[in-house]
Amino acid sequence: MTVNRTDTATARPPRRRTGRAPWEEPPTPLGLLGKGVVLGLLVAAVLVPLWAVLVTSLASRETIDAAGGMVMLPREIDPSAYVTIFNGGQITRAVGISTLVTVLGTTVSLVLTVLAAYGLSRPGSVGHRGLLFFFLLTFLIFPGLVPSYLVVTGLGLKDSIWSLILPSAISVFNLVVIRAFFMNVPGELLDSARIDGAGEWRILTRIMLPLSKAVIAVVGLFYAVGYWNAYFNSVLYIDDNDKFPIQRVLQSYILAGQSPNVSGASVSLPGVTAYPPTLAVKMAVVVVTVVPALIVYPFVQRHFTKGVITGAVKG
Template sequence: MSVQLATKLRKPSRRPAWEEKPTPVGLAVKGLVLTAVVLAVLVPLWTVVVTSLSSRQTINEAGGLVMIPKGIDASAYVTIFSGGTVTKALWISTLVTVAGTAVSLLLTVLAAYGLSRPGSLGHRSLLFYFLLTFLIYPGLVPSYLVVTGLGLKDSLWSLILPTAVSVFNLVVIRAFFQAIPQELLDSARIDGAGELRILIRIVLPLSKAVIAVVGLFYAVGYWNTWFNALLYIDDNDKFPIQRILQSIVLQGQSPTFSGLPVGTAMPPTLAVKMAVVVVAVAPIAIVYPFIQRHFVKGVILGAIKG
């Protein structure tokens, strides 16, 4: 299935003989639109990165955001990594992302495998139980009461557990597991392998791509967690990076820096703000290209089978 789709998705890169040649106007319009779309994404990113690396003088000359770099001044990064709110928030977010992704993948992969065998005991009712979450909405108020009632207020688990299992991701992984030839699993079973062993030794090695994509989805979700932190985290020392980003960049609060020697000249506020934006984007931008090529396969498979 996935192989078929993948080959189908690769279009021949030559114009078929029956297709008319594009008109110059059509070609120009097409090029303009696509260039505009790409620039709409790249220009803000570029501006933010360049400004974060600019000196006070460059920023003053530009009158604010800088688009044309003049030299590199990394003092904004030195400042935010020197300790204080931003550094702490980065550690918190890293911890939540790593732990959360691990917990989520564990729960989701186990459940997806447990639900991958039609005809097993309770299969239909369990599957219904998981899929029903798409129709029934938990509600903000009772969710808040449940999480605080469990004593998770100001605990980092409040950023992980409520979103630990995404049924959509589960459906995607389950579809992938079901596409693995059953004969392979049956022969292992005859050889006396238990289900956990089959999952670890046979199924998982065949499912690296889909696990990577789902893992990325989870990781991005945890890195981006903001609203749950607004709800459940009151302790400033446990704020994840998105809360800090919001308070520094959108609400204009000044961050504190603890590790700088007394008397150090502060880098321009705008550069610091933009540096915070960059560190909030960076992990996503770095991991993304490696996993991007798997998206289409993973997402489509889930969409078609789910």
């Protein structure tokens, strides 16, 4: 006798290969958890030191003595360190000098970089290849500290604000980025402007600059942060303590271990310590040094990715 068996189970279709790389596949729950843990640790590694610096700068002498150093948990707010450093003296002058160097240096650098990038982006410009090779050569060859020092001192820039600006006025990397963006502008647009009677200066100011707001904002941020954070030029060229930028003062306080030289150290405010602790003053200087970059960055952050990608990738 033959028994007919009906197989109701359906065979599974073979698994289709998507042809995508493993890193292009959707992440697994375990992978998402691992990414979250890693990102959380990275954020904590950045925020915890900043939090400790901020809290310590606002801590009283008793709180710092009880913690034995850096403070993590605030007990009371004591702004005497900030009142002290902004009550006149070296730190107040240093903040003003750094602000002047940053504003003036960023303006000079942007003007020179934009003009050089526009000239080098025009294939028919005079000395195009030679000047471009000259700029790119600085990527490979650096003259050294002694020749740079001799040039600065020979030009009479020693102990001058210009010694903090002119030696680093043009960054070749930023010049290449802006030049690449200018070369991406359609030539037909420039030809039509020339037919209408526009000269090179009008083309630059009326066409190129409005189209390159994003990349110029990013390059301006690079220059501003570079000037604000720079201190090595001041070590080489500035001998007068009254002309030290804030980074040089910070280096003297934190790394060299010098005592803060501030005037008006006695603070007479309700609930404020008469003489702020040295550690609180040092941390207040660190906060004053970091805050300006944190304030400026959000205003250009929306242009950051677009500006860098547009200026760096051709096509």
